[in-house]
Amino acid sequence: MKPDIRIKPAAKAGRAHRIALLPGVPGDPFADLPPALGRSARALAAMRGFEAQLGQRLLLFHGDVQWLFAGLGPLQALERPGFTEAVGRALAELACNGGATLDLLLPAGLTWDVEAQARWATEALAMAGYAFDPYRSKPARERRLDVALVAPPQAATGSRRGGSAGRRGAQAAMQRGIDAGLHAGAGIHLARDLVNHPAVVADPDFVLTQARALAHEVGARLEIIRGEALRRQGYGAIYAVGAAATAPPALAALEYGRRRRGRPTVALVGKGVTFDSGGLDLKTSGGMALMKKDLGGAALVLGALRAIAGLRLPVHLVAVVGLAENAVGPRSYHPGDVLRSKAGPTIEVTNTDAEGRLVLADALALARRFKPTHLIDFATLTGACSIALGKDLLGLFCDDAALRGALQDAAAATGEALWPLPLWAPYRKKLESGVADLINATSDGFAGAITAALFLREFAGDVAWAHLDCYAWSDGDHPLFPKGGNGIGIRLLIDAVTSIVEGDLHVTG
Known part of the structure; x- marks a missing residue:
């Protein structure tokens, strides 16, 4: 109750x-x-x-x-x-x-x-x-x-x-x-609920139902692209990830407020893999146990929209969630497949368990259609980031000094801590493919969080962009974060978006 x-x-x-x-x-x-x-x-x-x-x-x-x-x-x-x-x-x-x-x-x-x-x-x-x-x-x-x-x-x-x-x-x-x-x-409650529901309930269609209810509650315009419509409209990466599941994959964009001269447009993008089996590159049972939380990025983005709309911040805000279950079945995508993304680049699948970046590639393309001034994505993207920073620190990748400063200031103010990590350009060559424009995952085991962020940057376009790699789950050892989905990142986003709206940005080194 x-x-x-x-x-x-x-x-x-x-x-x-x-x-x-x-x-x-x-x-x-x-x-x-x-x-x-x-x-x-x-x-x-x-x-x-x-x-x-x-x-x-x-x-x-x-x-x-x-x-x-x-x-x-x-x-x-x-x-x-x-x-x-x-x-x-x-x-x-x-x-x-x-x-x-x-x-x-x-x-x-x-x-x-x-x-x-x-x-x-x-x-x-x-x-x-x-x-x-x-x-x-x-x-x-x-x-x-x-x-x-x-x-x-x-x-x-x-x-x-x-x-x-x-x-x-x-x-x-x-x-x-x-x-x-x-x-x-x-x-925060909305985000926690979405993560805490079991995957048999919280499939892509369930999250779409929640998105519809949220859009109605806050007066946001809602666009949904679902199932075969994704393939027809060129969103081939997310379509491939979710093709084997019972509930089809989908993209949903919620638009709050309207574009006005002098007003920023902030796009929030969330990875919503409602369960990640790993696909044909199957996870172990231990690695799969908490994978209902792999929709944590989408949950955070929807929760942030709910909070920011309630606060009536004068911002044109777009929340895009990419929803798919990475299941195993006759229609599973395969290692070696070449996918065509909405943004154009083709992607060689080297690991079906690196599906989140494929979902985000097409979600970022949809978000860019709204011509944002600032683009921020949240994702439970890599185990490498959690190994490096632990469960409580968000990994921040951002080469726009003003946006990075806004996010760092918000983290310091709210206590939702993050740590900046490098978009190290020399590692871009690790993503080169012999048959496509990019591979989706490297295999040497090094710098996994960095190469994942570099992959996403290929789809972010020429806009102030930040990627936050999160864990989205707490073990219950803090009074503000009961065991389960934690909603960490929402208060940070409220403060950061407020700074963007007020123009209170400063450059950090």
Whole structure:
């Protein structure tokens, strides 16, 4: 059963369960509490060594109220990732069966205004409160997360008004922040759901159904090219990958907003291989076990569209997903086949388990039809990237300095970390074919993530382009990321697209 998440602003605390976010030393973290509560908290903190450092928590029962004090450390050193993690860990400690009814008291003294505090807190609550269990034989008890956000005294709103007008301003600012955080949370939940469904359910047709519902929800125009229409229209690479599956392959383009003079057009492209058996170059059972997550790139792109549309950013946004199941059957494509892509280059198939770049080649071609100023693709593309960077770091390939800077700034702000990797030109020769324009995969085992990115660059055209290689799955060892599809990359994209819209780009080396 999906959690019911309700978050609202409140003028003061009044519930039996309360989380208080407290600044650490210097100073008394309990200074703003009522005197009797403060004395009890100080006594317990002295016994437990609680100094309100980031990551510390202290549980106290006072009267009929259960308090959880969550440390933030020195406020001048606090950044958004630490703040959201503190909220997530505190919720995990108080929540029962995934649900809770509580007050969350925001701290005084932060340099962020109360709208930003409310937004980041809401994002954290939505992420930590996520649950996915529709396939259990016995429905879970209803999970309701009902949180009242309480602003600190004299909360900063950007207004100089005091008294009741100032309080009303703080409430309105908090509501704006809550709304923004819930839109981000909805996008993350959508992405996680798509990855978490089993492949027998989440085939290309299922994802198309979700895309139709999303387009209707946000008012996006939707174009679908499916099955034989792909072959007829020249999308030969994605068609070959999905030809053996029961549900035919498809491309879907969702267009939000309209092209206007002076407004950027951002195209997001996602790999949506709904299950990857490896094709005739069959994976081992261990390598196949998590391959329902191979649609993670498409899930992220759809989730990002949901969030950005909810935030009403003034952007012309196009989300393109390439959907196929890489199955084994009488119509499987073969090693040695030569495929003709929509963009023109022919591709010799050297490994059917390097199918994601074939899907993306045609998806990028469709995205370029919308004449984007910025083109960003997400894909669970290579095991080589995960081996190099682990599961939590996104691999970034981008030779446009301004776009690279926007993505790196967004990663630093959100904590959705990435690491730049080189588009090393000398490795381009590894992709040369004796019978076609390109091969789809090298066989020497070296630089697999780089050669995959170089392959994609052949189809990105003359536009500011970035490729992000992601893992799309978490093991459940972080409070904001329950086990399963993680949605990592959506908050990063929200921030990066915001920077592109506002023209707040800078060049990085």
